[in-house]
Amino acid sequence: xxxxxxxxxxxxxxxxxxxxxxxxxxxxxxxxxxxxxxxxxxxxxxxxxxxxxxxxxxxxxxxxxxxxxxxxxxxxxxxxxxxxxxxxxxxxxxxxxxxxxxxxxxxxxxxxxxxxxxxxxxxxxxxxxxxxxxxxxxxxxxxxxxxxxxxxxxxxxxxxxxxxxxxxxxxxxxxxxxxxxxxxxxxxxxxxxxxxxxxxxxxxxxxxxxxxxxxxxxxxxxxxxxxxxxxxxxxxxxxxxxxxxxxxxxxxxxxxxxxxxxxxxxxxxxxxxxxxxxxxxxxxxxxxxxxxxxxxxxxxxxxxxxxxxxxxxxxxxxxxxxxxxxxxxxxxxxxxxxxxxxxxxxxxxxxxxxxx
Amino acid sequence: xxxxxxxxxxxxxxxxxxxxxxxxxxxxxxxxxxxxxxxxxxxxxxxxxxxxxxxxxxxxxxxxxxxxxxxxxxxxxxxxxxxxxxxxxxxxxxxxxxxxxxxxxxxxxxxxxxxxxxxxxxxxxxxxxxxxxxxxxxxxxxxxxxxxxxxxxxxxxxxxxxxxxxxxxxxxxxxxxxxxxxxxxxxxxxxxxxxxxxxxxxxxxxxxxxxxxxxxxxxxxxxxxxxxxxxxxxxxxxxxxx
Numbered sequence: 001x002x003x004x005x006x007x008x009x010x011x012x013x014x015x016x017x018x019x020x021x022x023x024x025x026x027x028x029x030x031x032x033x034x035x036x037x038x039x040x041x042x043x044x045x046x047x048x049x050x051x052x053x054x055x056x057x058x059x060x061x062x063x064x065x066x067x068x069x070x071x072x073x074x075x076x077x078x079x080x081x082x083x084x085x086x087x088x089x090x091x092x093x094x095x096x097x098x099x100x101x102x103x104x105x106x107x108x109x110x111x112x113x114x115x116x117x118x119x120x121x122x123x124x125x126x127x128x129x130x131x132x133x134x135x136x137x138x139x140x141x142x143x144x145x146x147x148x149x150x151x152x153x154x155x156x157x158x159x160x161x162x163x164x165x166x167x168x169x170x171x172x173x174x175x176x177x178x179x180x181x182x183x184x185x186x187x188x189x190x191x192x193x194x195x196x197x198x199x200x201x202x203x204x205x206x207x208x209x210x211x212x213x214x215x216x217x218x219x220x221x222x223x224x225x226x227x228x229x230x231x232x233x234x235x236x237x238x239x240x241x242x243x244x245x246x247x248x249x250x251x252x253x254x255x256x257x258x259x260x261x262x263x264x265x266x267x268x269x270x271x272x273x274x275x276x277x278x279x280x281x282x283x284x285x286x287x288x289x290x291x292x293x294x295x296x297x298x299x300x301x302x303x304x305x306x307x308x309x310x311x312x313x314x315x316x317x318x319x320x321x322x323x324x325x326x327x328x329x330x331x332x333x334x335x336x337x338x339x340x341x342x343x344x345x346x347x348x349x350x351x352x353x354x355x356x
Numbered sequence: 357x358x359x360x361x362x363x364x365x366x367x368x369x370x371x372x373x374x375x376x377x378x379x380x381x382x383x384x385x386x387x388x389x390x391x392x393x394x395x396x397x398x399x400x401x402x403x404x405x406x407x408x409x410x411x412x413x414x415x416x417x418x419x420x421x422x423x424x425x426x427x428x429x430x431x432x433x434x435x436x437x438x439x440x441x442x443x444x445x446x447x448x449x450x451x452x453x454x455x456x457x458x459x460x461x462x463x464x465x466x467x468x469x470x471x472x473x474x475x476x477x478x479x480x481x482x483x484x485x486x487x488x489x490x491x492x493x494x495x496x497x498x499x500x501x502x503x504x505x506x507x508x509x510x511x512x513x514x515x516x517x518x519x520x521x522x523x524x525x526x527x528x529x530x531x532x533x534x535x536x537x538x539x540x541x542x543x544x545x546x547x548x549x550x551x552x553x554x555x556x557x558x559x560x561x562x563x564x565x566x567x568x569x570x571x572x573x574x575x576x577x578x579x580x581x582x583x584x585x586x587x588x589x590x591x592x593x594x595x596x597x598x
Contacts, residue, residue, distance in 0.1 A: 005380050005495045005529050030412050030441045034379075114412050114441050174413040175587055176380050178495075178529045261589040337439070339588045 003180050008143045009034035009173040012076065012102055012166070013042060015150035020186035021072035021100065022048025025062040027055060027081060030114040031170040032104035035076040056081040060088025067097040068209050070197025072154050072189055074100035078170075079108050079120050083128070089163055090129030094211030094222065096196075096229075098157035100150070101135075102166045104173035107337040115337025116170035118257060121314035124165050125285040131211075132223045134230050135163040136237060137285035139256045143177035149283070151182070156237065158189065160229055161196070167285065169310055171258040171339070233287055240289035243267065245278035247301050251349060254280045254293065254319050255308045259340070263308055266345035277349055278302075285315070290322045297323045304328045304352055308345055311335050363566065365393070366558035366577035370487050372453060374462045375524070376471060376512055377491030378498060379411055382526040382581075386491055386560050387463035388419045389581045395426045400458035403429035405449050407473050408465025412441040416463045419584040429458075445473055453480050464516075474516040487521045489557050494527045494544045495537060505548045522557035523549055525576070530583075533562055535569040542574055 006014070013035045016024070022043060026036045039050045053059040059075050063085075066073040077085065082103045092099050105120045107113040122128075124137045136156050140146040146168055153164040191197040198207055213219035243260075244267055245252070255263045260281040267277045280296055282289050297305050305327050307316040313331045320329055332348040334340045375390065377383030391404040404423060408415045417432040424430055431452060433444045452460050464474050490509050492499050499505045513519055527533075527541020538561050545556050556576045563580035571578065 003495070003529065003532070004497055004500075005493065006497065007379055010497065113439065115439060116413075170413065171588065174411070176414075176530060178532050258588065261587075265589040341591070342589060 003178040005176055006143060006179050007034055007174065007176050008146055008168065009076075009104065010038045011143050011147050011179050012150055012173070013038040014181060015147040016074055016100070016154070017042065017046055017048070018147070018181050018185045019072065019151040019154040020188045021074050021154050022046055022188055023066055023071050023073045024048065024050045024075065025053055025059045025066065025073070026050070026075050026077065027053050027059050029078045029081045031106055031116070032076050032078045032102070032173045034173070035102070056084035057087070060085035063099050063101075064088045064092050064095070064097065067092060067099045068095075068198045070189065070191030070194050070199065072098070072100075072158070074102070074154075076102040076104065078104050078106045079117070080111055082120065082123065086123075086129040089135070090127075090131050090133060091211050092163050093127070093129070093133035093135065093226070094131060095209050096161040096225075097163070097209070098154075098161050099163045100153045100157055100166065101163060102150075103168070105167060105169050107335065113337045114170070116258070116310060116339060117335060117337060118169050118259060118310040119312070119314065119335060120167065121285065121309070121311060124167050125288065125315075125318070133226055134286050135165045136160070136233060136287070137165045137167055138239075139167050139283060139285050140172060141257050141260050141281065143172070143175065143179050146172055147179055147181060160233060162229065162233075167257070169257050169259070237284060238287050238289045238292065239283035240292050241281045241283060242296070243279035243281065244271070244276075245280070245296060246276065247299070248276040249278040249301055250275065250303050250353060251277045251306060252280055252297055252302050253277055253306045253308060253345070253349075254282070254315070256282050256285065256315065259308055259310055262340060262342055263345055265342040266349070269342060270346055270349060275349065275353065282315070288318045288322065293319060293322045294324065294326070297327050302327055304330060306348060306352060307331050308340060308348075309333045310339055363571070363578040363580060366579055368394075368459070368487060370485055372460050372462070372481060372486035374464060374474065374486055374488040374518075375491060376464045376474070376488060376516070376520075377493075377526075378496065378508060379465075380496045381491040381493045381499070382528050382560070383465075383491040384408065384414065384416045384463055385581055385583060385585050386524055386526055386579070387461055388416050388423065388584050389560065389579060391423060391428055391461045392426060393579060394459050394461070395428050398459055401427035401429065402459035402461060403431060403452050403456060405431045405452065405460060405462045407445075407449070407462050408470065411465050414585045415465065422584065445476060449477065450480050453477065469515075471512045471516040474518060478517040481518070487557065488516075488518055489522045489524050490520050491524045491526045492541065492545050492548065494541045495529055502544070502547050502551060505544065506551060509548075509552065520552070520554055522555045524557055525559040526561070528561065533565050535565065538565065538569070542576075
């Protein structure tokens with residue numbers, strides 16, 4: 001298949017179609033509006049449906065209803081829009097419903113700005129809504145990876161009957177990169193092959209999907225069921241990537257999304273100066289690569305760990321929890337839409353090594 | 357003095373050059389490079405208007421400092437609005453088009469939506485006093501073939517209430533651009549030109565790619581490009597030097 005040059009937002013839309021997901025509900029917001037624009041002409045071509053809702057609250061509830069049918073459903077939005085969907089998100093988790101939610105993150109809090117940010121880590125990785133739940137969170141660092149993880153997201157959502165968040169900073173949505181799609185697109189999932197969707201109870205016992213359990217024993221059971229599911233997800237679905245990790249590394253940088261690519265440039269340039277630094281890139285923010293980051297930071301050659309984020313420091317709390325105080329941990333971040341440069345990362349690394 | 361560049365550079369007789377293209381066409385990179393090239397040969401420094409009301413990132417305003425250092429007048433919203441995704445059309449735009457002495461290059465963002473800004477200015481442009489050039493990238497989903505290009509261009513013309521006067525062949529895959537991509541774009545632009553009766557104003561591509569290939573047979577002016585719309589991991593400082 002010929003490689004195409006696509007904007008991240010367009011590629012995310014096309015990837016959903018490649019995954020057989022043709023039911024899309026959304027409300028435009030910068031920096032992800034191109035997904036909706038793309039879908040307005042692309043979905044009719046494949047017999048799909050795009051409902052532009054009156055607000056993101058409505059989008060959340062449309063997803064909740066549509067997901068009950070067992071068909072693949074999804075939305076795309078950006079930070080403030082995602083916040084508005086959090087009630088429905090909690091319901092969908094409680095209802096064990098598969099859904100894919102894309103957050104092309106912008107600067108916050110509040111209405112914030114339209115430039116790239118990673119300040120929605122807590123909301124995504126720690127469950128932004130109420131109740132004992134989690135969503136699987138996938139964080140691509142390139143347009144191609146956004147495509148691959150979108151397709152994976154629908155599979156994970158179906159396999160585990162859970163909401164899956166694909167989170168990319170604004171750069172993922174806005175930048176252009178060459179991209180390839182699978183030669184063969186998936187057929188839309190047939191709900192009749194599943195034993196839970198609401199497809200009309202004619203000739204069979206009616207099914208009920210709900211998250212309301214007034215009997216505390218039943219509500220606790222639902223939370224036990226969710227927890228059991230998350231335990232399996234934590235065992236089987238952890239994904240991460242290492243870059244230039246070796247026993248020569250003096251320091252390990254942890255970064256995700258496009259921030260990791262900026263750190264890669266810094267690492268390449270530091271290497272030219274004779275400073276060896278490795279990169280640990282979580283791809284799943286939930287489940288977090290707990291054992292993997294512990295294993296890498298515990299190595300004798302690693303003197304310290306640096307977390308770099310487009311935020312005031314959010315993922316660093318997971319890193320801190322996982323490395324269990326084995327190594328000194330430091331942070332560098334910019335926020336509000338300002339992206340740390342390779343030079344800023346290099347300066348921070350030099351400063352940390354000089355302080356030893 | 358470096359060795360002479362073998363390319364035949366484009367020549368423009370009209371004062372107003374409107375560069376139009378969908379996102380991913382490379383329109384902004386072309387506009388910025390064209391303006392810098394004209395700054396080197398025109399007696400009066402040119403002005404560039406960032407009319408990109410559609411794209412929130414990677415706009416010509418990001419190359420502002422570099423262009424201003426070359427004497428180019430950069431017309432963009434100021435202050436917080438520099439970063440806004442609002443449809444801001446500055447009064448200076450009309451002024452530069454109507455009464456400026458130097459060349460004016462307009463970087464018109466997005467697609468037919470982006471061209472709406474142009475439509476609101478259409479009565480300002482002197483008839484036959486402007487070039488309106490469509491930037492084509494054959495590796496983009498909407499402009500990969502003749503039918504796609506014609507459809508997109510007709511839509512833009514309808515919204516802008518203006519007619520194209522020429523084409524720019526700018527097929528690219530950013531860092532993965534190779535001669536094959538350039539030739540593909542050249543042939544497509546020729547095909548579109550025949551269909552829509554438009555000349556190929558020039559072919560533009562990364563200087564490194566052009567210098568490494570045999571350009572015999574590329575029967576059109578050529579504008580070599582130096583990338584200025586860089587991703588954060590490709591440059592040393594942040595957007596606008598923040």
